[in-house]
Amino acid sequence: MNSPDYEYLRKLLKERSGLDLSADKQYLIESRLLPLARKGGLAGIPELVQKLQGGSSALITSVVEAMTTNETFFFRDKIPFDHFRDTIMPEVLKARASRRSVRIWCAAGSTGQEPYSLAMTLKEMGAALTGWRVEIIATDLSQEVLEKAKAGIYSQFEVQRGLPIQHLVKYFKPNGETWQINPELRAMIQHRQLNLLQDFSHLGTFDVIFCRNVLIYFDQETKINIFNRLARQIEPDGFMVLGAAETVVGLTDTFKPIADRRGLYRPNDPRVAAPIGAGAPRMVAMAGR
Amino acid sequence: MKTCLVVDDSSIVRKVARRIVESLGFQVIEAEDGVEALVHCKKAMPEAILLDWNMPVMDGFQFLGTLRRMPGGDEPKVVFCTTETGIDHITKAMGGGANEYIMKPFDKDIVMAKFQEVGLIEREEETAA
Numbered sequence: 001m002n003s004p005d006y007e008y009l010r011k012l013l014k015e016r017s018g019l020d021l022s023a024d025k026q027y028l029i030e031s032r033l034l035p036l037a038r039k040g041g042l043a044g045i046p047e048l049v050q051k052l053q054g055g056s057s058a059l060i061t062s063v064v065e066a067m068t069t070n071e072t073f074f075f076r077d078k079i080p081f082d083h084f085r086d087t088i089m090p091e092v093l094k095a096r097a098s099r100r101s102v103r104i105w106c107a108a109g110s111t112g113q114e115p116y117s118l119a120m121t122l123k124e125m126g127a128a129l130t131g132w133r134v135e136i137i138a139t140d141l142s143q144e145v146l147e148k149a150k151a152g153i154y155s156q157f158e159v160q161r162g163l164p165i166q167h168l169v170k171y172f173k174p175n176g177e178t179w180q181i182n183p184e185l186r187a188m189i190q191h192r193q194l195n196l197l198q199d200f201s202h203l204g205t206f207d208v209i210f211c212r213n214v215l216i217y218f219d220q221e222t223k224i225n226i227f228n229r230l231a232r233q234i235e236p237d238g239f240m241v242l243g244a245a246e247t248v249v250g251l252t253d254t255f256k257p258i259a260d261r262r263g264l265y266r267p268n269d270p271r272v273a274a275p276i277g278a279g280a281p282r283m284v285a286m287a288g289r
Numbered sequence: 290m291k292t293c294l295v296v297d298d299s300s301i302v303r304k305v306a307r308r309i310v311e312s313l314g315f316q317v318i319e320a321e322d323g324v325e326a327l328v329h330c331k332k333a334m335p336e337a338i339l340l341d342w343n344m345p346v347m348d349g350f351q352f353l354g355t356l357r358r359m360p361g362g363d364e365p366k367v368v369f370c371t372t373e374t375g376i377d378h379i380t381k382a383m384g385g386g387a388n389e390y391i392m393k394p395f396d397k398d399i400v401m402a403k404f405q406e407v408g409l410i411e412r413e414e415e416t417a418a
Contacts, residue, residue, distance in 0.1 A: 073402075078412060156374065156392050160399045164406055165390040169379055 001026055005049045009033075009063075012052065016064045017141060018197045020219040032066045065142040068217070072110045074163040075117045080212065080241050083264050085121050088239045092207050093128060095237055101133035105206045105233070107196065108214035109138030112149030112189075113162075116181055118210070119188045120171055137203060139194035146191045152181035196226055200233065207235050212263075213243035220251065227252040231267055240265040291409070292316045293337040296326045296352070297370070298344040302393075306339055306370070309397045313410055323347025327355060334361050337409050339400075340387075342371035342378070350385060357386040366407040370395060 009029055013019040021028070030045065037048040040059070052059055075081050092102050106115045115138040122134060140146050159168055159179045172179040194200055196214065209230060215223050231254035234240060240255055242248070242263050248255040255265040293315040295306045307317045315337065320326035322344045329335070338356075342349040349369060356362040369382050370391040379390050389403040404410045 078405075157396070157399070160391060160395070161402045165379060165383065165403075169376055169383070174374070174376060 001030065001045050005046055008049055008053070009045075012060065013064060013067055016060065017068050017195070018219075018222050019064075019068055019217045020222070021217075029067070033063060036062055036066050065144055068141055072113045073158065073161040074113045074167075076113065076162060076212075077244060078162075079244075080210070080263055081117055081121055083241070083261055084118065084208070085125070087258075087261055087264065088208055088241075089122075089125065089128075091237075091239075096207065100131055101135070102208070103135045103204070103206045104137070104208045105203065105210065106136065106138040107194075107209060107211040107230075109140045109146075109149055109191065111145050112138065112152060112181075112191075113154075113158075114138070114210060114212070115149070115189045116152065116171075116185060117162075119185045120167055122188070123171070123185065134188060136189045137192060137206075138189050139192045139200075139203075141193070141195050143193055146193055149189075150186070150191050152186050153178050154181075155179075197222070200229065203233060205233055205235055205238075207238045209234055209238070209240045211240060211242060213246070216243065216246055224251050228254055231255060234267050236267055236269075238267060240267075290314070290316045291336040292318060292333070293339060294318050294320060294326060294329055294335040294365075295339045296320045296323065296344070296349065297339075297341040298322060299341075302341070302370075306400075309400050310337075310339065312397065313401060313404060323349060323352030323355070326352055327359075330356060330359065330362065330365070334364050336365060337404070338365045338367045339370050339391075340367055342369060342373050342382075350382065353382070353385050353387060366404075366409050368400075368403050368407065370400075 006026060006029065010021050013021060033045060033048060037044055040048075042048050042051065048063075052063065096102055104118060106118070109115050115136050118136060122129060138149060140149070153175060155178055159172065168179065171182050171185055173182065211230065215226060218226065227248055230240065231252070242265065244263055246263075247257070248265055249257065253268055256268050258264040258266060291314070293310045295303050295310065295317055297303050297306065298321050303319050307319065310317050318329055318335065320329055324347045326338070327347075340349045340353065349371065353367060356365070356367070366388045367386065368389040368391060369387050370393060371378070372393045374392040382390055388407045391399055391403055401410070405412050
């Protein structure tokens with residue numbers, strides 16, 4: 001791929017999705033976009049870039065989706081789901097005992113494996129949640145990905161990676177060559193299209209936010225901006241879960257890591273958390289109370 | 290080094306499985322059917338058994354039942370690896386003492402995920418994207 005083409009794609013992706021590709025990610029572009037080009041009857045990346053420059057908005061959307069969609073599997077990395085069951089939920093059950101409701105946001109819900117893994121974890125908790133109102137909101141940039149998540153249909157390969165066989169038997173129904181997650185679990189999740197670069201205050205506040213392996217693609221400034229806006233959507237005693245390779249440290253004081261629980265964060269007391277950089281008016285207002 | 294007994298009547302499947310299981314750090318022994326597998330288990334119990342269902346002489350389910358009644362036969366982690374993908378087969382296998390269940394076709398990711406699930410291998414460090 002020649003460098004003007006690469007630069008064009010980098011700039012396009014940055015503007016449209018915030019995806020910040022470093023100079024050495026040519027292989028990623030080729031592996032994701034070459035199949036897309038071929039599908040559209042184009043010979044290769046140069047032809048694809050040419051067509052994009054011609055201003056095809058449908059094609060731009062497909063390119064952004066292809067580049068930002070991540071491979072995922074059920075109970076990915078396992079540990080965050082153990083934390084969810086053993087650390088987060090016991091505290092939520094105590095803290096919300098009078099209200100008996102919990103709101104969870106999967107901010108990079110992708111094809112649904114993460115929100116469904118959370119739903120299964122909650123089901124496994126059994127009677128502890130009887131009478132509780134549980135809301136799981138799964139958002140993703142890509143409409144195509146959301147459709148797959150909504151349908152809850154997975155290939156035989158997908159259901160065998162990370163999903164214990166007992167869970168497959170308990171929560172899925174065979175459907176020809178594929179497996180579909182049960183309606184009861186599907187009903188636990190609301191799927192919504194959302195770009196994290198845009199305002200998400202309409203989603204309301206959450207007790208738990210899973211935001212794993214999505215911010216790694218953003219540059220520092222964008223990350224700080226998103227963290228500061230996430231801080232406004234989380235309850236003061238809520239939890240945020242990041243991917244193992246991600247952190248807030250050095251970026252923002254609005255969250256603090258929890259000792260011995262890798263990937264787990266809580267909002268800082270707003271009175272001590274001076275947001276780094278500008279753009280967090282509500283935090284300032286709260287500090288002034 | 291942990292040992293894994295690969296039981297399958299297809300030499301091609303055994304070869305593929307051997308390559309995967311060896312790459313996960315196991316020493317591999319092969320058996321073509323349940324009877325041959327039992328002979329190996331009587332000599333020395335393996336830590337892991339990757340088990341086909343449909344085989345001549347003695348099938349995987351019969352083997353599992355016999356194994357679990359043997360002295361020390363409750364120790365190996367048994368992972369079925371079969372073209373039988375019906376819920377009834379899965380339920381029967383798990384009820385018969387299997388620890389996990391792989392539906393063919395399989396690849397390294399699946400074997401690794403299932404071996405992690407039953408505690409045969411450690412989970413890899415969490416990875417970012």
